[in-house]
Amino acid sequence: MLAEEAPMESSGKAKKGNTMGKNTTVLIVDDNAMLRFGLAGAIGHEEGLEVVGEAASGADAYDLYAMLKPDVVTMDYKMPGEDGVECTRRIRADFPDARIILFSVFESEEDIWKAVKSGVKGYLTKNAGAVEDVMEAIHEVADGGTYFPALIAQKIEVRKQQEELTPRELEVLQLLGEGRSNKEILDHFDISLSTVKHHITNIREKLGAADRTQAVVIAYKRGILKVD
Template sequence: MSDKISVMIVDDNGLLRVGLKDIISDEGDMTTVAEAATGEEAVGLYSECHPDVVTMDYRMPDLDGLEASKRILSQFPDAKILFLSTYEGEEDIWNAWQTGVAGYLSKADAYEHIIEAIREAAEGRSYFPAAIARKLEARKGQASLTPRELEVLKLIVAGNSNKEIMGELDLSASTVRVHVSNVLEKLGVLDRTQAAIAAVKRGIVHL
């Protein structure tokens, strides 16, 4: 029986998977046991090989990393999942953290941290680099949008007027005004333009 840390790499970018596998293979205490290019594939493979640690991409076809992680953790609560993502907004990090993942790395500097992160996760510890941790702490102090407010915000980002939002969501004018007001207040902004910018910057809405 091997004492090496077993790792499953999940990413739709084949070159990135190769790069991570090469880095992992250079370490004497860990090995790659599986690779997946989609979230659905990741869920199925996890149940087959039960790796010690999973490196998970956020954005993938058919099932994103967030939903794949939720499914894995619902079946295997002790799963250790590390997110590697180009998404670095507060909301992206917050959503991943709330699922119970072991860590979150930006792909921009993932290669600098990945080996240490894998070892920490395998030992049952979390790994959030300083820049990521600061964003997570900042998000913890903010109010969350309701599902309806999120729908309204997405339409604001898409450039819809209140009248258009009324028609899209089948709401009254007064109800839309209340939702827009609540969105502005929760985001800490003064107008719709600032709300759209904040939504994209924080990772609440992806273009």
């Protein structure tokens, strides 16, 4: 989505909006300056859209949203510090009408599901999204709709049918992914062996795994566990 147009104001700065108030206003949030540059250029050429600000972090994004109240926010998923999901959750907690589209390199069910639960109105992958898709998503979300491409929507529906792991089960699963034994897990949490086995049984059942090894494989595939 890179373009050759002149960049917008530097990150964390607001641009004066359209005096007629007719354009859909957009706030761009991404820690990559070149991606902000390209997206701003593309939006600048789209009739009816106007970039009013750019931010390189979740903190700047929240502050600019509070000041500008843009019609749509394009939000990067992975940023240093507060990521896009956390920032979306925080903005929508204070501004429930916020319309946010998440842009991400992540395509796993779990990452998409976290975004949906945070309240995003659209989800596009940076690997697959064409400029036309981005513009369509912004217009659709600005009009009060949602924008989840077919593959993303399919993953959302699959994830809806799956039972949530509890916070403790997620912690145990993380240790399983590190190759920890039952003894190491019980020592880590200072719990009984029967409790460890109970957590592992629940994890296997919720993930549809035959054993602990398969549970770990499934967790990596779904994006519950990640390779550092």
